[in-house]
Amino acid sequence: MSSNEVTMPRPDAAALLSAGVRAEIDTWVAKYPPEWKRSACMAALRIAQEGNGGWLTTELMDAVAAYLEMPPMDVYEVASFYSMYELKPVGRHKICVCTNISCLINGSERVVEHLEKRLGVGLGETTADGRYTLKEVECLGAVLREPDPRADRRDPGRAGVAPWRTKSASA
């Protein structure tokens, strides 16, 4: 057996990706040189994750690997390196709260406390009804924005709570 057979995914694994998902991945593949399909790996993982209720299974990662002709190990590496990929089930909405320096100075701890009480879960946890996951994140480049309740797994930036304006945190 050549090492290639050991490390390459089964080609039919890609069948797990729906036609819509594959079409969307193709728009990303088209951006890069033909021999660099793997450049679309990050986009493919995001698209696959969105199509699966917000998280990635090993099968989905294998499917991405097969579709982009990459060794599965390389895809697992990418999926586990970046914080926006979820390798466990998450709620329908992900509420991301920044607790980094500018937010800390403005009372992000009180925002976290408020949300924990309100949702009845701690950081990194999901409500029992599967609606919300509360996540602590690093600076979202959102230090000036009003908090937006439309927490969205696609755009934690939108939920990038700028505590200085939230009711719970106004000193």
Added chain:
Amino acid sequence: MANEVCFRLMHLPEPWRLAAYQSEGGYEALRKVLGGGMPQDQVIEEVKKSGLRGRGGAGFPTGVKWGFINRTAPGPRYLVCNSDEGEPGTCKDRDILRFNPHALIEGMVIAGYAIGAVAGYNYIRGEFWEPYERFEAALAEAREAGFLGKDILGSGLDFDIHTHLGAGAYICGEETALLNSIEGRKGQPRYKPPFPAQFGLYGRPTIINNTESLASVPEIIRRGGDWFREIGVANSGGPKLFSVSGNVARPGNYEVPLGTPFATLLEMAGGVRGGRKLKAVIPGGSSAPVIPGDVMMDLTMDYDAIAKAGSMLGSGAVIVMDDTNCMVRVLDRVSYFYYEESCGQCTPCREGTGWMHRVIHRIETGKGRPEDLDLLDDVAAKIQGRTICALGDAAAMPVASFVRHFRDEFAYHIEHRRCLVGG
């Protein structure tokens, strides 16, 4: 004068639209360049003359960097824009993408022409969904109008721009980590040399610039390098965006000439909130050494003045802290960030950031030891200059500077097991 370059359209109702951009001279610079008026080297000379220094953090002269590209070597070259904007406290590139995306596009086409690139990639951090959509819409408008794509403005130049979305990793702002990320890998930095200008994206010569650097280029070409340089002061050409956050009444992005007194910038941001006393300022993002408030009040916002005071202008994120802040607590959070974001590739950074965070955290939680401050100095010194990329320095500099300037506060924490601030 404020809002002269990247924010110059802010008075318009929908400044991100092509029509708005063109109503104020947008794409005139590109016409000037491609209409035969400006050979590649002349574009590079004009950017050198402008005194523009990289706005991503290191402040390297942009025109000089472009000059490193060997245009005669065969094979493709690339231009990459760094819109990863992860430096804590920074949020200026987000607003360029949201409010002036066409300036970035025009700047990228001009830069791409100057270095002879076949394509440009804009790496936007994954959390910036709204800015990404704005930028994509602007790309579509520009293509439609013939400013992008094949045979731009009938000049024979082919150049297109593609967006690459990140997925949450501070380290991807480091230029070689960013290149690996575009190549579909973990965002771990590469050894330098070779520098990207020789061996960059896909192993090809590549120029990487920050969003604000590239978005400044059209005005430099349209109004001249001298015009731009004279807005600033010696060694610091042009205006710069400052993201002012922390304990100020009006946090926000302010575009002001380099050399503007810090006191003026603070006043624009509404002053210290509640009229409290200014305790400390981090002038260039959380990686830059902290400066005590009274020292800061006498400084001007330019590369030399801030460097002379022992810090860096960095990304231009100005983090303002009043006298209610406990410096141990702030540093505890900052050191956690670097520990969390270290890519784990090299030992001094991976282990050192953990050491520093654990020691600071034990001081913060009342378990500090008398020898801890010397230990912190020692660990910070051993990280600096010994890592593959500058994340190690970025982690060490805040620690060393907080401990140096606020040593009493740290010592009080260790001795009394509680905070000096707020009793």
